Amino acid sequence: MAKMNHPYESYYVKVRPFLKSKREEFQMVGLNAVTEEDIWGTLTKNKWKRPQDNIHLHELVADIVTFSSNQFMTFQMVEAYKSPSLFEPLSEEELKELLKE
Template identity: 45%
Template sequence: MEQNHQYGRYYKQVKPALESKIEEFKIFGYEHVREKELWDYLTKKKWKKPREETQIYEIVADILSAKIGDVMNFTTVEAFKLGDFALDDEEELKELLK
């Protein structure tokens, strides 16, 4: 996981909360969400600007309050960023930009 993030030092301590949230997602039918994807969402989106004096209970609360829609949107955008997309067809580009 991303140890570069300021909250990375808490990863082992909050791992049970991450696992619990992943299990919750599975109950709602989102069986393919992985712990890494949830952690990436939290570190790159939710905690983009970490606070200096955050408490571990605040980190756990953020994990447990994560919404599947937010995680899935973030994961989708990240996948698009990594993909090679060529919009060579000008008509497709115009249709997309409507």
């Protein structure tokens, strides 16, 4: 499930049919592993990272409907580049976290 601390989280249930439709659209272009939660998470971290106080439901729906697979993939690529490199050595703290039982 998407993070539950975004100001628009109360709209999630209402916009879920539009997220489902967008997921199906993404599947038609070959993005089969994308979930509704992935789309919601990308929108909250990217398009809605600065939430408006008096947002209307139709504005959120419009953002979902116009959200493209290219926008989604661009955001995912940027996030992947931000993540730590697999070839960098781990810090002692990271190593402990990995090896704890």
